[in-house]
Amino acid sequence: xxxxxxxxxxxxxxxxxxxxxxxxxxxxxxxxxxxxxxxxxxxxxxxxxxxxxxxxxxxxxxxxxxxxxxxxxxxxxxxxxxxxxxxxxxxxxxxxxxxxxxxxxxxxxxxxxxxxxxxxxxxxxxxxxxxxxxxxxxxxxxxxxxxxxxxxxxxxxxxxxxxxxxxxxxxxxxxxxxxxxxxxxxxxxxxxxxxxxxxxxxxxxxxxxxxxxxxxxxxxxxxxxxxxxxxxxxxxxxxxxxxxxxxxxxxxxxxxxxxxxxxxxxxxxxxxxxxxxxxxxxxxxxxxxxxxxxxxxxxxxxxxxxxxxxxxxxxxxxxxxxxxxxxxx
Ligand code: UDP
Ligand code: MG
Numbered sequence: 001x002x003x004x005x006x007x008x009x010x011x012x013x014x015x016x017x018x019x020x021x022x023x024x025x026x027x028x029x030x031x032x033x034x035x036x037x038x039x040x041x042x043x044x045x046x047x048x049x050x051x052x053x054x055x056x057x058x059x060x061x062x063x064x065x066x067x068x069x070x071x072x073x074x075x076x077x078x079x080x081x082x083x084x085x086x087x088x089x090x091x092x093x094x095x096x097x098x099x100x101x102x103x104x105x106x107x108x109x110x111x112x113x114x115x116x117x118x119x120x121x122x123x124x125x126x127x128x129x130x131x132x133x134x135x136x137x138x139x140x141x142x143x144x145x146x147x148x149x150x151x152x153x154x155x156x157x158x159x160x161x162x163x164x165x166x167x168x169x170x171x172x173x174x175x176x177x178x179x180x181x182x183x184x185x186x187x188x189x190x191x192x193x194x195x196x197x198x199x200x201x202x203x204x205x206x207x208x209x210x211x212x213x214x215x216x217x218x219x220x221x222x223x224x225x226x227x228x229x230x231x232x233x234x235x236x237x238x239x240x241x242x243x244x245x246x247x248x249x250x251x252x253x254x255x256x257x258x259x260x261x262x263x264x265x266x267x268x269x270x271x272x273x274x275x276x277x278x279x280x281x282x283x284x285x286x287x288x289x290x291x292x293x294x295x296x297x298x299x300x301x302x303x304x305x306x307x308x309x310x311x312x313x314x315x316x317x318x319x320x321x322x323x324x325x326x327x328x329x
Pocket of ligand 2: 095
């Protein structure tokens with residue numbers, strides 16, 4: 001069986017069209033399949049719509065989270081619920097096109113255990129993001145201590161073994177594209193053209209994107225910490241050079257003056273930058289020590305108990321059985 005995991009937050013305009021597109025793609029593939037929609041605390045009618053859709057299509061599993069946990073929290077709840085031998089992760093706004101699903105599956109049938117969908121091109125009408133995304137991926141790849149494919153988001157496929165490895169990780173601040181590369185296994189790449197969102201506004205706030213970018217960097221690189229050391233060397237050398245210069249010029253630096261003020265600000269800024277960098281890591285260490293789950297499931301709705309016999313009228317509600325921590329149960 002193949003599972004498709006889709007996080008959903010306030011997507012009422014899109015869900016029906018999206019599901020129709022996914023169902024078409026999955027039917028053509030010819031394997032047994034399910035779509036796990038994770039309702040990430042939507043405030044609109046998304047949950048009701050998904051439950052309605054489930055009455056017509058028993059391939060649907062609906063995971064309802066206890067509140068809005070964010071993109072990665074929703075995805076990890078979906079990954080734990082998915083029952084497939086291969087699991088595809090994609091966004092529910094057509095930016096990851098359902099038409100690419102058959103290619104992911106054929107790469108998997110060809111023996112790949114991790115299939116990464118890489119953006120050949122990107123349509124993005126939000127100018128700032130269009131500018132920032134490529135920069136982010138390049139900075140990450142330049143400083144990452146482990147090679148992570150460029151221009152790849154969460155879109156891709158994991159086989160059961162790779163998925164279990166990722167589900168078994170304990171870290172809470174997750175950057176899935178990085179972890180997917182990090183777990184290893186036989187990889188394949190599928191290129192696709194990333195579309196603009198089909199309808200509605202982007203659901204991720206700018207702050208949450210920054211947090212995600214920092215998760216990516218801090219979980220795959222120590223270099224920002226080493227930067228503090230480099231900055232302190234730089235600052236120290238500048239100080240020594242200035243003292244030497246002023247002696248050579250016969251006029252030792254006098255107290256007061258704008259130059260000194262500027263130097264104080266510069267050194268202060270450097271110190272604060274270093275503290276900020278350490279704070280980013282320290283905060284994450286604190287998160288990991290507390291070991292809170294990435295998200296909490298309220299209910300899981302199955303069209304019926306078994307996968308084999310599907311009757312759309314038997315909707316079963318189940319309490320979550322697993323604590324959603326990234327630990328093997
Ligand atoms: N999403 C979510 N929880 C959130 C924000 C977004 O589950 O808190 C879902 C959203 O419904 C979509 C996917 O995550 O299916 C990606 O979100 P979005 O398209 O807004 O992100 P962007 O494409 O702008 O990066
Ligand atoms: Mg999107």
